[in-house]
Each structure stands twice: as structure tokens, then as C-alpha cells.
Amino acid sequence: MKRFHPQKNSAISQSYLKLSGSLLLFGILLTGVIMICSAVASYRETIEISIRQNCEALVSNIKEVFTSPEEMPSTEIIKLVRTAEIEYGYDMFVYDESGKELYPGTSGENNILTPAVRSYLSRDDFIQIGYYTSNAQEAQICCAIRFYLEDTEQNVSQYYLASVSNAGMVQEYSMMLTRNLILCLLAVTVIFMLLFHLGAGKLDHQLDEITKVANQYAEGEFSARVNLPGQANLYSLGCTLNRMAEFIEQNETTRRNFVANVSHELRTPMTTIAGFADGILDGTIPPAQHKKYLRIITEEIHRLKTLVQSMLNLTKFEAGEMQIHLAETDIAKLLIKTVLMFEKRITDKHVDVEGLEDISMKVRADEDLMSQVLYNLIENAVKFVNSGGVISFQLYEEDGIAHICIKNTGEGLADDELPKIFDRFYKTDTSRSQDKTGLGLGLSISRKIVHLHQGHIVVKSVKGEYTSFEVQIPVGISN
Secondary structure, eight states, X not given: OOOOOOOOHHHHHHHHHHHHHHHHHHHHHHHHHHHHHHHHHHHHHHHHHHHHHHHHHHHHHHHHHOOOGGGSSOHHHHHHHHHHHHHHTSEEEEEETTOOEEEOOTTOOOXXXXXXXXXXXXXXXXXXXXXXXXXXXXOEEEEEEEEEEEOTTOOEEEEEEEEEXXXXXXXXXXXXXXXXXHHHHHHHHHHHHHHHHHHHHHHHHHHHHHHHHHXXXXXXXXXXXXXXXXXXXXXXXXXXXXXHHHHHHHHHHHHHHHHHHHHHHHHHHHHHHHHHHHHHHTTSSOGGGHHHHHHHHXXXXXXXXXXXXXXXXXXXXXXXXXXXXXXXXXXXXXXXXXXXXXXXXXXXXXXXXXXXXXXXXXXXXXXXXXXXXXXXXXXXXXXXXXXXXXEEEEEEXXXXXXXXXXXXXXXXXXXXXXXXXXXXXXXXXXXXXXXSSOOSOHHHHHHHHHHHTTOEEEEEEETTTEEEEEEEEETTOOO
């Protein structure tokens, strides 16, 4: 079979580094781009407001010196425009209503008021970034506003003031932010790599510990445990693996015990059968005793049959394949019927039976399965009751739960035996000396049957005094 070779821990760290690093850098890049776009938009808006305010201030000055349309153009207004150009640092142009240039900017350009700009100015002031002069090498910010002049005869004339400035400041601001973002990304990448290298070392150590223990599990050694400090990243995973190993180890121990017990239980009757059969065949056993030993062989065969059938039933219970058929069942009648099966043995041991007078109880249960439970419990009580002792029964209902109690006086069980009493093939030291025919499966099967009825079975015992089993099942359980 091809062995599984786990991935190197360093490769796992590298994969984790690539994924987490990519996500981190992408998040920083996305955040940076959004912040740059927002900052550039805000910076551009600030500049546009400043340009518009400067243009409005120049228009206000022009209106103050204007006296009549004949004065357009005038030397005074030309001075205002030139002064504004020097003060603000960009070209200023004045046009009449027809688009004729009255006061050209120092650049001498005459193509600022394009048809598109004039169409826009008919609705609102115009301010945009683009190329508005014929020899422009870089993007420009163009601002154009309308204003009106009124002469002494109240004649109103429409004019346009346009300003053109270099948009390089906006572009430089954007480039500066972009450079800062790149430097930030580089710095974060370096810091992240250093921090991750330190963290990855610890993570690799934890993975090495888990991998080493997991390899031992793969080879069938479940005694190893993952040993990680409580603050470790993979501490929870280590605890889960430890619990898994404990469960598997427990199941493996149970399996081995099961095989050993089955082998022992099968070997004893088979040895008996083979020995007596050989004795009959080779003449060691005289013909007069053949019938006696054939009867023993028959009993051992029945014992083997019972053992195999019990094991098959137990397997069905554990696999969830055992079908339960619920019907109204007279538990009291079934209990009395089962006790009568042991009448001779009870009489031989001079045992008193109590609690079967005037009892009555009906529940929804599988009569055949519940009969098996009662048989197993009563058989145990008869086996281990002391000579001249008492077996007592009690039936009662409480909060919709039927309680069936079977108690016998006798040797009882030690405290450390109680948790194991329902294990498969488990026999106490006392039972090994008193029970020569039992299989150690009856109580295990009984508990599984009671669980199928959505109930519980409880054992209580005081060493040297008594042992009591109590079956609790719902009176009317659902199908």
C-alpha cells in the first residue's frame, strides 16, 4: 500500500504566507487607491474653488472701472487683467458676447472659448481640466464665467472671462500620493515578512509536533499525545487529536478484549465437545455412559448457539439494524411469567420472592425484547442471591416513566465493578466462581434493548448486602 507523505511544514507556511500576504497587500492597495482618489478629488476641488473666486474678484474689479461700452477695451481694464495674471499666476482672457477676444492673455492664445465651452457657458459657469490652448504640452485647468455690464442708458452687454492655468499641480499631488503609497506598501511588506517569519517558526514547530504524533497514529501507536502550550495557535487542534487518540485507543482495547473473550468463550465448549466426542469414538468412555456425555455435548452445543446468537444480536444493536416493534405490553404479566421459569432454582436455593402480589402495569414496548431484558435480570438475581435470601420486585409509574426494579440479597458488587457491569463479556470475580454457564453478554444486550425503548437501566449495589437493577422506560413512547 502506498504510504501517505504529508506536505512539508515549510511549504504550508509558504502557502499561508502567500495567501495572507496577498490579502494584506491587496487590502492596503485598495484602501490606498481609494484614499488617493478621494484626496486628489478634494485637492482639485480646492484649486477650482480658488480659481473661480479669483475670476469673480477680477470681474468685480472690471465692473468698478467700467463706465461705458465704448471703453471696451480700455487701458485700465487691460491693467486689471495683467495685474491679475501676475498675481494669480495664470493667463486671463476677456471675450464679448460674440466670442471676440477683447483682452488676450499673455500667452496670446485665442482658442479657449471653443463651441463646446460656449455651449456649456450658456447654462452655467465652466471649469474643467483639459487642453485649451493650441501649444499646450500638459493638461490645463480652464475656468470661464459670464458677466454683464450696463451703461448709463441701461444697455446690458454680455462678456466672458476665461482663465487658463497649468494642471500640473494636481498631477504632481497625485504622483506624490502614489509614491507614498508604493513606499508604504514596500515598508508593510518588509515588516510583514519579518513578523511572519517569526510567527511561522512557532507555527512550524507546532505542526512538526502534530505531524510527528499523527504519524505514530498512522502506524497504530495511539499512546502518543500532542503536547502544546495553552497559548499555542494549534492548541485546540492538538486537544482534538488527543481526544481522538483516546477514543481510538479505548476502542482498540475493547476490540482486543472482545476477541480474547470470544476466543475464550468459544474455546471452552469446543474443547469439551471435542474431548467427549473423541472419548466416545476411541472407546475411552464406556457405552454405558455415552448418553450422559452426549447430553453434555448437546448442552455445550446449545451454549455455543446461544453465544453466537447473542453476539449477532449485539452486533445488530450496535449497527442500528435491530428492529423494534412497539405494542401495548403487560409488563406485570410478563414479569410473573419470567419468574416462573426459574421456579425450581428459586425453590432449590430456598429464596423468598416479594413484590409480585397485586401488581399491574402496561406500557408500549417490544414484548419479545423486553422479555429478554427481564429474563437476563432475573437470571442474574437467581444466580447471585444468597441461599435463603430474598428477591424483591417493584413496579411503579412516575411522571410518565415506568420503573421496573429487581433486587436480590447476596454478595453484591464493589464500587469499582459498577461502571463495568454492562461491558461485553465482563464478569466479576464473584460471578466467575458462581456462574459457570454465563456468557457475560446478557447485561450489555439488556442495556441496548432498554436504550432502544428510549429508556435507562440503573444498577445499585452495596458490597455484602444487595444488588438492584432498575429499568426505566416511557409508558407511552412514540414510534
